[in-house]
Amino acid sequence: MDAPMKRLILVALISLTSSFAMADTLTLKPGHPDTYVVVKGDTLWDISAKFLNDPWRWPKLWNANPQIANPHLIYPGDRLTLVFIDGQPRLVVKPQVRKSPEGRVMPKGGAIPAVNLELIQPYLSQNRVVDDEWYAQQPMVLGGESPSRFHIERDVIYVQAELPVGMKVAAYEAGRIFTDKTTEETLGREVILTSSGRVVESGPISKIQISTNLRETRPGNRVLPIEDEALMSAYFMPKPADVADAYVLGTEKDIREVGKLDVVYISKGVNDGVEPGDVFAIHRDGETVVIDKNGTPEPSIDRSAYGNLMAKFGSDSAIKLPDVYHGNLMVFKVFDKVSMGLIMINNRPVRTDDKLSVPAETGLAGE
Known part of the structure; x- marks a missing residue:
């Protein structure tokens, strides 16, 4: 290999290494604190937002810290200190301790989460997107013991399927159909939880007693098995x-x-x-701007019908910002x-x- 080619490869490798290094570098937020004491209600995302321009990168901020093997083990009262390790910002924790054999304070609320789980917990159990044809084949609510068209907690409903006694199920109502805007492929149907309960009598038409309800259950709703993930604690590593x-x-x-x-x-x-x-x-x-006949950019709010056509179908005078x-x-x-x-x-x-x-x-x- 000749010298010019070697120099070219060396320059490429240096550039590639530099690109990886820049992509892996954390940028501290201007005016960031040097220390922070964790309070009840904090999340890992919230705390990182005090230090970083991009708080979703909090795993990197704590990754090199041997004192935080699991970043979820940070508690209210802990003091976080910003240090630099190999030129990179890192947070280290100094747990709050009592002057007694009790050691570290463990608040009743436990370690702080990555995000506020109260914001998403309802969606973990209530919303699903399923195959539309599959949903249409699931057991259907026919009615209930109550003469009402709508059924709530403690009501017994009839379902068109033979289901085992004791089985935990949930009733869902149909929501929107989602389709891909480019291919028009059906991506799934949104279904929304109305109630949950247990099978109390099995047969060609089974009986389910509603134990909890979020909205009224009505004929035509479909009955699906309870999702395992709805019962699990949420853990997220961004x-x-x-x-x-x-x-x-x-x-x-x-x-x-x-x-x-x-x-x-x-x-x-x-x-x-x-x-x-x-x-x-x-x-x-x-936005797409169109250069008018006077050579002046014409924004969409000022555009003529002709200008809108030029912007929509493209022309030499249309420029996308x-x-x-x-x-x-x-x-x-x-x-x-x-x-x-x-x-x-x-x-x-x-x-x-x-x-x-x-x-x-x-x-x-x-x-």
């Missing part, structure tokens, strides 16, 4: 998502715009490699082709069809 061409399918509340700590459905799921803890950056399509960053979301529940995410940061409102991409250092505070 990491950058590695999925292309994702976007916001819809808001959980089915309203036009949502913001921080709201829930959205996204267009990718288990089949695409999405996992709980994946973090996406949210962007809105940049960069996409606009709107925030970050973290996936907390995944289905085959759809996932649910919690908006953790939003600088601007989030809407259906907003683009999702691999998050990068934003240089924004994102409180």
Whole structure:
């Protein structure tokens, strides 16, 4: 190999190494504290937001700290101190201790979570996205012992299936059908929990006694087995998502715009490699400006009908501006082709069809 080629390879390797190093570097937030005392109600995300521009990178902030083998073992009263290890910022913990053999204070509430689980716990048990044809084949609620069309806690309902006595089941009502906006493929049907209960009598038409209800159960609802994941504690280790061409399918509340700590459905799921803890950056399509006959950029609010046609179908006079960053979301529940995410940061409102991409250092505070 000649000398010029060796120099070229060396430069490429140095550039590649530098790129990895920059991608792995934490950026501290301007005005960050040097210490912080954990209080009740804190989350790991909230604490990291005091130190980092991108709080979803909190595992990196604590990764090199031998005193925090499990970052979930941080308690109210612990004092966190910012130090530098090999030039990188790290948090170390100094647990609050009593001057007695009791040792470390263990508050009644326990260790602080990654995110506020109260925000997502209802969705872990209440919302699912399932195959529409499969849902239509599940046992159907026919009615109940009560003459009412709607059934609530302690009512007995009739279900068109032979189900084993004692089986725990849940009734769901049909929600929206989600489809891919490009391929028009059906991604799944949203189903919403109405009630849960146990089978009290088995037969061609089984009886189920409702033990808890979130909304009225009515004829036509379908009965599904209780999800195991709905009974498990949620644990999330945020990491950058590695999925292309994702976007916001819809808001959980089915309203036009949502913001921080709201829930959205996204267009990718288990089949695409999405996992709980994946973090996406949210962007809105940049505006297209049209250069008018005088050579002046014409924004959409001032555009003529002709200008709108030029912007829509493209022309030499139409220029697309960069996409606009709107925030970050973290996936907390995944289905085959759809996932649910919690908006953790939003600088601007989030809407259906907003683009999702691999998050990068934003240089924004994102409180």
